[in-house]
Amino acid sequence: MTRPRLSRKPALVRLLSVAAVFSIILIAIQSSFFTGSWTPVNLDIPILSHFQSNLQQCVANRGLGLTAHIIDHCNVILKFPQGTNSTWYNEQFKIFEPLEYKYDVCEAILLWEQYRNMTTVLTREYLDSRPDGWFDYAAKRIAQLGADKCYNQTLCEEHLNLTLPAKPPFHPRQFRRCAVVGNSGDLLKTQFGEEIDSHDAVIRDNEAPVNEKYAKHVGLKRDFRLVVRGAAGNMIKILNGSDDEVLIIKSVIHRDFNAMIKKIRNPVYLFQGIVLRRGAKGTGMKSIELALSMCDIVDIYGFTVDPGYTEWTRYFSTPRKGHNPLQGRAYYQLLECLGVIRIHSPMRAKRKQDWSDVPSQEMISNAHRAALRLKKKQAGEEGGLGQFVNCKVWGKSGPYGTGPVSGSTDMTDTRKDSNYNRWEIMPFESLRKEARKHYMQMEGVSLYKMDGNKLDDLVCVKHPLKSEA
Numbered sequence: 220m221t222r223p224r225l226s227r228k229p230a231l232v233r234l235l236s237v238a239a240v241f242s243i244i245l246i247a248i249q250s251s252f253f254t255g256s257w258t259p260v261n262l263d264i265p266i267l268s269h270f271q272s273n274l275q276q277c278v279a280n281r282g283l284g285l286t287a288h289i290i291d292h293c294n295v296i297l298k299f300p301q302g303t304n305s306t307w308y309n310e311q312f313k314i315f316e317p318l319e320y321k322y323d324v325c326e327a328i329l330l331w332e333q334y335r336n337m338t339t340v341l342t343r344e345y346l347d348s349r350p351d352g353w354f355d356y357a358a359k360r361i362a363q364l365g366a367d368k369c370y371n372q373t374l375c376e377e378h379l380n381l382t383l384p385a386k387p388p389f390h391p392r393q394f395r396r397c398a399v400v401g402n403s404g405d406l407l408k409t410q411f412g413e414e415i416d417s418h419d420a421v422i423r424d425n426e427a428p429v430n431e432k433y434a435k436h437v438g439l440k441r442d443f444r445l446v447v448r449g450a451a452g453n454m455i456k457i458l459n460g461s462d463d464e465v466l467i468i469k470s471v472i473h474r475d476f477n478a479m480i481k482k483i484r485n486p487v488y489l490f491q492g493i494v495l496r497r498g499a500k501g502t503g504m505k506s507i508e509l510a511l512s513m514c515d516i517v518d519i520y521g522f523t524v525d526p527g528y529t530e531w532t533r534y535f536s537t538p539r540k541g542h543n544p545l546q547g548r549a550y551y552q553l554l555e556c557l558g559v560i561r562i563h564s565p566m567r568a569k570r571k572q573d574w575s576d577v578p579s580q581e582m583i584s585n586a587h588r589a590a591l592r593l594k595k596k597q598a599g600e601e602g603g604l605g606q607f608v609n610c611k612v613w614g615k616s617g618p619y620g621t622g623p624v625s626g627s628t629d630m631t632d633t634r635k636d637s638n639y640n641r642w643e644i645m646p647f648e649s650l651r652k653e654a655r656k657h658y659m660q661m662e663g664v665s666l667y668k669m670d671g672n673k674l675d676d677l678v679c680v681k682h683p684l685k686s687e688a
């Protein structure tokens with residue numbers, strides 16, 4: 220195995236690339252000055268190319284042997300070193316996992332920067348605004364309905380009401396630092412417990428236990444748990460022990476869960492934006508989507524992202540067979556170098572916490588704007604690059620939405636003991652400065668995904684600014 224490259228980024232390389240970009244910019248300005256056709260669009264490609272070379276350097280520094288090969292201002296290939304042990308045999312396609320992965324960085328920036336502004340909890344205002352929201356989409360979130368559409372909305376409301384807040388319970392930028400804790404057995408090789416607990420919010424997965432036995436490895440703080448239905452028995456076990464955290468269900472709800480949920484103090488919500496009725500590929504990605512929709516900084520722990528894994532391990536039980544570790548590892552590395560996540564793992568545990576080679580938020584914003592302009596130009600669309608450019612459907616919410624934000628009215632007694640008042644629909648003036656600023660900049664609009672993983676079509680719901688203040 221190659222030795223991880225831990226060297227700091229050579230200052231000279233950085234200087235040279237900055238100089239190169241400046242000269243390109245100068246030339247672009249000069250030439251367009253003389254031809255009289257100057258538009259900012261001329262600079263988009265140099266901005267993105269500069270971003271790419273930064274990304275390449277970041278991967279070289281942090282990728283533990285991965286290298287980035289630039290194809291053009293948007294496309295890049297991440298390569299594992301020759302001889303990487305690809306023991307993962309894909310039964311379906313009869314191939315070993317490839318050692319190279321191609322990415323469209325422009326698309327990736329557009330996608331993941333958008334998540335910072337999204338609402339990822341399913342709400343009543345979303346179903347009310349979305350075309351056929353109740354009839355079509357609501358039905359997909361209910362098991363045991365006996366129909367594929369909500370022919371009887373009252374019946375569907377009965378199923379969903381417990382998990383359906385009137386409006387978003389959490390805000391973008393609500394937390395500064397969040398930890399997303401996966402289940403990997405590599406957590407037992409480190410003692411990240413205290414570090415994890417120092418975050419403003421901790422997001423965990425499925426049945427991953429939190430107790431004294433594992434405290435020094437995974438911490439004790441419990442805030443959010445993203446759960447997938449899986450075995451119903453499992454879900455009931457999770458629901459039964461979950462008075463300390465908000466549960467966010469990634470799959471479907473049904474009557475049996477509802478009976479349990481009724482007894483739970485803390486809120487239980489449905490995740491908005493799952494890819495319905497498809498493979499559960501990338502469950503970790505959903506945790507990251509959730510985290511980005513509430514947090515500025517997303518630290519990930521216990522995701523099997525470093526070399527040397529031959530099976531999926533879990534810190535609390537025996538390993539099981541999994542798939543595609545190389546593909547996942549490359550993608551997580553890309554995300555780290557796009558400034559989306561920060562990876563913590565045994566192979567990086569002793570490294571100085573130095574994030575200077577990850578692009579700054581300003582640089583990411585510039586690259587985001589450039590990628591957006593390029594995309595619109597290629598699609599032949601003019602203007603309209605504001606934050607609502609992807610809003611295809613608009614909805615309106617009452618001053619406080621319609622109905623309770625958590626549970627149903629008959630649950631008022633159970634939920635009044637919830638310790639979630641500290642976060643859930645916080646009064647506007649108690650929100651972090653960054654969250655308030657964002658809310659004003661967004662003019663009180665919440666953005667929701669319309670479908671699957673596409674973020675070109677959003678459902679946007681406007682909240683009155685005054686009522687919040």
Ligand SMILES: *[C@@H]1O[C@H](CO)[C@@H](O)[C@H](O)[C@H]1NC(C)=O
Nearest residue numbers: 220302303304305306528529
């Ligand atoms: C690759 O992994 C397999 C299974 O773990 C192991 O038997 C083999 O020795 C490994 N090969 C190399 C070159 O590390």
Ligand SMILES: *[C@@H]1O[C@H](CO)[C@@H](O)[C@H](O)[C@H]1NC(C)=O
Nearest residue numbers: 370371372373374375376377
């Ligand atoms: C719709 O569902 C509700 C609640 O289950 C039920 O009371 C009502 O009779 C149903 N309406 C029709 C038209 O089936």
Ligand SMILES: *[C@@H]1O[C@H](CO)[C@@H](O)[C@H](O)[C@H]1NC(C)=O
Nearest residue numbers: 452455456457458459460479
């Ligand atoms: C839920 O937890 C309680 C107390 O720990 C236990 O007595 C009960 O059997 C559990 N219920 C289920 C359905 O697991």
Ligand SMILES: *[C@@H]1O[C@H](CO)[C@@H](O)[C@H](O)[C@H]1NC(C)=O
Nearest residue numbers: 373374376377380621622623
């Ligand atoms: C569901 O909740 C909404 C909002 O509180 C309420 O208006 C509606 O009557 C409820 N529906 C049912 C079937 O309980």
Ligand SMILES: *[C@@H]1O[C@H](CO)[C@@H](O)[C@H](O)[C@H]1NC(C)=O
Nearest residue numbers: 332333336605606657660661
């Ligand atoms: C996200 O929100 C910020 C305001 O906080 C806004 O400036 C930016 O344009 C938005 N970006 C997207 C992709 O929606």
